[in-house]
Amino acid sequence: MAIHPLAGQLAPHDSLVNIPELMTAYYLKKPRIETHPEEQVSFGTSGHRGSALLVSFNEDHILAITQAIAEYRQAQKITGPLYLGKDTHALSEAAFKTALSVLTANNVRVRIQLNGGFTPTPVISHAVLTHNKIQSDLSDGVVITPSHNPPEDGGIKYNSIKGGPADKDITDRIANRANELLGKKLEGVKRFTPEEVEKSGLIEPFDYINHYVDDLENIIDMTSIAKAKVRIGVDPMGGSGIHYWEPIAKKYGLDITLVNPEVDPTFRFVPVDKDGRIRMDCSSPYSMSGLLKLKDDFDIAVGNDPDYDRHGIVCAGSGLMNPNAYLGVAIEYLSQHREAWPNDVQFGKTLVSSGMIDRVVKGLDRTLCEVPVGFKWYVESMFEGSMAFGGEESAGASFLRKDGTVWTTDKDGFILALLAAEILAVTGKDPQTLYLEQVEKYGQPFYKRIDVVATPAQKNILGALDTKDVTQTELAGETIESVLTHAPGNGAAIGGLKVSTKNGWFAARPSGTENVYKIYLESFVSEEHLAELEKEAKILVDSVLKA
Known part of the structure; x- marks a missing residue:
C-alpha cells in the first residue's frame, strides 16, 4: 500500500471526525441485523468494535451486550462487583453511561474510577485479579474501548473472573444472546434512567489509580530506575x-x-x-x-x-x-x-x-x-x-x-x-x-505484514483450511518444514495457516472486520528473500482459495 502524503503530519481540520454527528448516530441509528449482518454484534479477538456512523457500534448494541453480560454473570453466580473502565474515545463515554444503566437495572454492583475518570485496560485486569485473590465474591470486568482504532470507533470487551479477555465460548454466548435481544427489538433488556442509576446505591467509586500505582514496585524494579x-x-x-x-x-x-x-x-x-x-x-x-x-x-x-x-x-x-x-x-x-x-x-x-x-x-x-x-x-x-x-x-x-x-x-x-x-x-x-x-x-530478521483483498467466501475457506490443502513442498527456494493450521503451543485452530522453512515463514489469516486476509512474513536471509516469500505466499494462498 502506498504511503499517504500526509503520513506523520497532523490531520487537516476538515478531516477530523464530527463529534456531534457521531454522538447523534450513536443514539438515533438502529442496527438492521436481519438485512445487514455486518450490523450484528460480533466479538473478535478483542471484543465487539465498530462505529456509530456505520451502525456497528450504537446504543442498541451496548444495551444488548450489557444485558447479555449481566445474564451471564447471574448464570455463573458471579456476585462480586463488576470493574468497569473506559478510554478516551468519544463513543466510550456514551457507551459507559449506557452500560451503567443496564448493569444497575440488573442489580450489579459496579466499580468506576473516582470522579468518573478514565480507566486503562490493564488496570481493570489488575483490579479484578487483586479482588479475587482475597475476596470470596468473585468479580469480573468490562472495558469500553476500541483500542488504537480511529476516533470515530467504539469498542466493548468482557474480562472474565480470571482478569483477561473472555474465551470464545463465553463471548459467543454473549454475542448470540445480544443478537437475540436485538432481533426482539430489545425486549428483555432491563434499563434504569440516570436518576435511578444514581439512587440505586450500586455505583461504587474506586481509586483505580493508587490501587494500581502502589503495586507497581512488585513487578518493576522502580528503585533501580530512580x-x-x-x-x-x-x-x-x-x-x-x-x-x-x-x-x-x-x-x-x-x-x-x-x-x-x-x-x-x-x-x-x-x-x-x-x-x-x-x-x-x-x-x-x-x-x-x-x-x-x-x-x-x-x-x-x-x-x-x-x-x-x-x-x-x-x-x-x-x-x-x-x-x-x-x-x-x-x-x-x-x-x-x-x-x-x-x-x-x-x-x-x-x-x-x-x-x-x-x-x-x-x-x-x-x-x-x-x-x-x-x-x-x-x-x-x-x-x-x-x-x-x-x-x-x-x-x-x-x-x-x-x-x-x-x-x-x-x-x-x-x-x-x-x-x-x-x-x-x-x-x-x-x-x-x-x-x-x-x-x-x-541473525537479522526481515519482517512484513500485508493485507490482500478477499471475498467473505474466500475468508471462510482460509479460516477452515486443513494441512492437506497445501501440496507444495518448497517455498522461496527452501524445503517446507511445517504447515500448521493449529498452534503448537495449545492445539487451538489458528483460523488460517502458517508455512515454515529453515530461514523463513509466512502466515495467512482472514481479517475479522474487513474483506481482506492478512499475510505475515519473515525471512532470516535478506529483503530479496522476503520479497520472494511474499510472491510465493500469495500464489500458494490463491491456489488454495481457488481449489
Whole structure:
C-alpha cells in the first residue's frame, strides 16, 4: 500500500471526525441485523468494535451486550462487583453511561474510577485479579474501548473472573444472546434512567489509580530506575493512562516528562498513520512521529494507545523499536533478572510474532509456547503462573510479578514501558542496543505484514483450511518444514495457516472486520528473500482459495 502524503503530519481540520454527528448516530441509528449482518454484534479477538456512523457500534448494541453480560454473570453466580473502565474515545463515554444503566437495572454492583475518570485496560485486569485473590465474591470486568482504532470507533470487551479477555465460548454466548435481544427489538433488556442509576446505591467509586500505582514496585524494579536517574519521556497519545504518570513519578521518584497533556476525542494532536487516517497506534512511526522528534531529549521515550494495552518504545539516537524486536529483548532480560521465576516457566508468543523470539528462547534453554492471535490464549497460563510472559507482534504484552505470581492477564502498556527504563537502568544498555546484540548472535530478521483483498467466501475457506490443502513442498527456494493450521503451543485452530522453512515463514489469516486476509512474513536471509516469500505466499494462498 502506498504511503499517504500526509503520513506523520497532523490531520487537516476538515478531516477530523464530527463529534456531534457521531454522538447523534450513536443514539438515533438502529442496527438492521436481519438485512445487514455486518450490523450484528460480533466479538473478535478483542471484543465487539465498530462505529456509530456505520451502525456497528450504537446504543442498541451496548444495551444488548450489557444485558447479555449481566445474564451471564447471574448464570455463573458471579456476585462480586463488576470493574468497569473506559478510554478516551468519544463513543466510550456514551457507551459507559449506557452500560451503567443496564448493569444497575440488573442489580450489579459496579466499580468506576473516582470522579468518573478514565480507566486503562490493564488496570481493570489488575483490579479484578487483586479482588479475587482475597475476596470470596468473585468479580469480573468490562472495558469500553476500541483500542488504537480511529476516533470515530467504539469498542466493548468482557474480562472474565480470571482478569483477561473472555474465551470464545463465553463471548459467543454473549454475542448470540445480544443478537437475540436485538432481533426482539430489545425486549428483555432491563434499563434504569440516570436518576435511578444514581439512587440505586450500586455505583461504587474506586481509586483505580493508587490501587494500581502502589503495586507497581512488585513487578518493576522502580528503585533501580530512580537511582539511575533515567530520563523518561511519555506521550499518552490522549489515552486513558494520562493521569497515572504523575502519581508514578511522585511515588517512586522517577524523572518522567509528559510531552503532551491533551485529551480530545478528535485526537487532532496525533499525526496521521500511513493510510492518512488518525490511528493512535504506538507501534507506528507515523502516529508516533511527534514523540520521535523528541527522542534525543530522553534516555527512553514511550507511547501508549488509548486503553493502554499497547506500548511503543523509543530509544535515544535510534528511534522507535520494532515491536517484535522489543519482545525478544524483554524476554531475555526478564529470564535473567527475575530470580524467583521457575526455570520451567513458559514464554508465550503468537504464531505471527517474529521467529527471533523462538531463537532467543531456545538460546536461553527456556520453553516457548506458540498460540493463535489474541491475548485470550494466554489468560489461563498466566493466571496459573505457568507462563511468565505473553506477547503479541502488535505491541502488546504482559508478564508475571517478581515473585512469579500473576499481575494482569491482559496486555499492559505501563509495565512494558517501565521495563524499558528498568533494562537501561540495570544493564546500562537501552533495549535497541540489546536487540542488535541478539541480531549478532541469532541473525537479522526481515519482517512484513500485508493485507490482500478477499471475498467473505474466500475468508471462510482460509479460516477452515486443513494441512492437506497445501501440496507444495518448497517455498522461496527452501524445503517446507511445517504447515500448521493449529498452534503448537495449545492445539487451538489458528483460523488460517502458517508455512515454515529453515530461514523463513509466512502466515495467512482472514481479517475479522474487513474483506481482506492478512499475510505475515519473515525471512532470516535478506529483503530479496522476503520479497520472494511474499510472491510465493500469495500464489500458494490463491491456489488454495481457488481449489
